[in-house]
Amino acid sequence: MKQFQYVKASSNAGVISAISKPGTKIIAGGTNLVDLMKRGVTAPDKLVDITHLPLKDISEPMGNVMTMSIGALALNSVVAEHPRVKEMFPLLSMALHAGASPQLRNMATVGGNMMQRTRCTYFYDTAMPCNKREPGTGCGALGGINRMHAIFGTSEKCIAVHPSDMCVALAALDAKVEVSGPKGVRYIAFTDFHRLPGLTPQLDNTLASNELITRVIIPTNNFAKHSYYLKVRDRQSYAFALVSVAAALDIEGGIIKGVRLAMGGVAHKPWRLFDAEKALMGKKPTEENFAHAAQLAMQGAKAYKYNAFKLKLAPATIAEALKHASGLV
Amino acid sequence: MEKEEFGTDAMPQTGLEDPSRRSFIKQSSLLTAVALAPATAIKAAEGHLDEQIAGALEKLPLRMEVNGEMHNLSVEPRATLLDILREEMDLTGTKKGCDHGQCGACTVHVDGQRVNSCLTLGIMVNGKKVTTIEGLAKGDELHPMQAAFLKHDAFQCGYCTPGQIMSAVACINEGRANSEGEIREFMSGNICRCGAYPNIVNAITDVKNGGMEA
Numbered sequence: 096m097k098q099f100q101y102v103k104a105s106s107n108a109g110v111i112s113a114i115s116k117p118g119t120k121i122i123a124g125g126t127n128l129v130d131l132m133k134r135g136v137t138a139p140d141k142l143v144d145i146t147h148l149p150l151k152d153i154s155e156p157m158g159n160v161m162t163m164s165i166g167a168l169a170l171n172s173v174v175a176e177h178p179r180v181k182e183m184f185p186l187l188s189m190a191l192h193a194g195a196s197p198q199l200r201n202m203a204t205v206g207g208n209m210m211q212r213t214r215c216t217y218f219y220d221t222a223m224p225c226n227k228r229e230p231g232t233g234c235g236a237l238g239g240i241n242r243m244h245a246i247f248g249t250s251e252k253c254i255a256v257h258p259s260d261m262c263v264a265l266a267a268l269d270a271k272v273e274v275s276g277p278k279g280v281r282y283i284a285f286t287d288f289h290r291l292p293g294l295t296p297q298l299d300n301t302l303a304s305n306e307l308i309t310r311v312i313i314p315t316n317n318f319a320k321h322s323y324y325l326k327v328r329d330r331q332s333y334a335f336a337l338v339s340v341a342a343a344l345d346i347e348g349g350i351i352k353g354v355r356l357a358m359g360g361v362a363h364k365p366w367r368l369f370d371a372e373k374a375l376m377g378k379k380p381t382e383e384n385f386a387h388a389a390q391l392a393m394q395g396a397k398a399y400k401y402n403a404f405k406l407k408l409a410p411a412t413i414a415e416a417l418k419h420a421s422g423l424v
Numbered sequence: 425m426e427k428e429e430f431g432t433d434a435m436p437q438t439g440l441e442d443p444s445r446r447s448f449i450k451q452s453s454l455l456t457a458v459a460l461a462p463a464t465a466i467k468a469a470e471g472h473l474d475e476q477i478a479g480a481l482e483k484l485p486l487r488m489e490v491n492g493e494m495h496n497l498s499v500e501p502r503a504t505l506l507d508i509l510r511e512e513m514d515l516t517g518t519k520k521g522c523d524h525g526q527c528g529a530c531t532v533h534v535d536g537q538r539v540n541s542c543l544t545l546g547i548m549v550n551g552k553k554v555t556t557i558e559g560l561a562k563g564d565e566l567h568p569m570q571a572a573f574l575k576h577d578a579f580q581c582g583y584c585t586p587g588q589i590m591s592a593v594a595c596i597n598e599g600r601a602n603s604e605g606e607i608r609e610f611m612s613g614n615i616c617r618c619g620a621y622p623n624i625v626n627a628i629t630d631v632k633n634g635g636m637e638a
Contacts, residue, residue, distance in 0.1 A: 097502070098500065098501075099502060100501070101484065101545075126525060126540075129504070129545065130543060133523065142545075144548055195613075197591070197600075197610050198525075198540045199543075201537045201538060201539050202539050202544065331608075331609075331612075333613060
């Protein structure tokens with residue numbers, strides 16, 4: 096690891112001012128950043144340790160506040176085990192438990208989880224070309240072993256996927272991200288936080304380089320009874336998703352009154368399935384309707400040499416997740 | 425021969441001790457040192473002590489309690505907790521496996537929570553309590569989990585064992601050892617290449633059923 100300067104931040108303003116300088120990065124849990132630094136994928140001159148900022152709170156909806164707020168520094172394990180998170184947003188708890196290992200969840204933060212970088216092996220291998228790591232060098236995955244790669248929203252520059260499970264659930268739950276910058280606070284819809292690669296795959300998200308994630312806000316909903324996070328991977332635990340699906344249903348009198356669907360492991364960002372959601376509204380939660388919605392969700396999918404199996408795996412996973420969520424399984 | 429001449433001219437016997445290279449290193453080190461400013465570093469550079477510059481430049485004080493004993497150290501910001509435990513403190517029970525958070529051999533407890541010490545910067549543990557495998561036993565009396573690993577032969581080569589035991593203790597403390605499936609899921613961050621998993625699960629089940637004092 097290259098030598099770097101280390102500073103501890105004591106205020107949001109201090110962090111924002113420090114990260115405005117190039118070569119400076121924020122460190123919180125460090126589970127991804129330290130790994131990337133060890134591999135030479137990134138080599139910051141200065142790290143700003145934000146773990147002492149008061150951004151760990153999880154605050155519940157009270158009075159007429161219809162949202163739950165989760166601080167950017169709340170640990171993945173703490174959020175996953177939080178009684179009110181489990182009760183109100185079981186989808187989020189399930190997704191967090193599906194990610195990484197218990198040790199890593201004790202280190203990783205909510206904000207850091209959102210900022211983690213792709214696990215594309217060509218991005219990690221500094222001997223290979225990668226437009227995300229070094230813009231303009233090409234993409235090793237396009238003609239390489241791309242079985243872990245994207246089938247939606249790819250570009251000729253990059254076919255990497257976003258690795259997070261938590262983010263798939265937050266995209267499905269209509270969460271908002273609160274960020275602080277030199278001009279003050281702004282809110283980003285979770286589905287707009289991560290971006291597609293386009294011509295600038297080096298940019299993972301829409302956060303400005305001088306902005307700090309302060310918290311995630313989730314509106315209350317009626318999905319708690321019928322939620323499921325299904326992650327399909329090469330081994331039963333502690334592996335990144337081939338395909339994952341966050342499914343949440345609001346079923347009243349045998350009719351779907353509300354539905355949220357998002358997929359992981361298939362795109363450069365958590366992939367919301369708006370068409371499938373629309374198709375399920377007002378319908379009965381049946382296997383046939385789920386299969387139909389799953390097929391609609393696949394429109395526009397494009398496979399590469401080694402990930403064509405995802406074209407079958409993804410709709411099957413969507414249908415299965417919906418069956419679990421609705422209680423058919 | 426052309427080849428020999430090339431070799432003689434370009435690669436003198438002195439090799440790495442090539443005086444021009446030495447002076448370049450000294451000069452560039454001095455420039456870096458001046459730019460980064462600490463007086464000790466400039467003194468080291470002036471004294472032509474290249475090797476000491478990096479240390480003098482960037483070491484930071486680290487105060488942490490390890491296995492019940494307070495330690496005051498001076499560490500580079502890039503030093504991981506794993507490397508500090510092993511290299512600076514001679515606590516070699518914690519193992520370096522993959523060094524990338526994938527195998528769990530480096531698992532220790534920080535303020536009672538299990539973490540991968542290979543992905544933890546030592547400086548970020550400042551003021552915290554660390555427990556390693558060396559801190560589990562009470563004198564000659566093994567921790568119940570250590571005893572159970574012995575009883576159930578829950579190790580083969582033994583390399584992953586310290587990390588497995590630290591995780592196993594945490595697994596019970598977290599209330600996640602209620603079934604074989606749950607134990608397997610919550611031990612998934614610890615990889616054993618010998619495949620001692622069934623015996624590890626038995627050891628944890630045994631301790632869980634027998635009660636464990638954390």
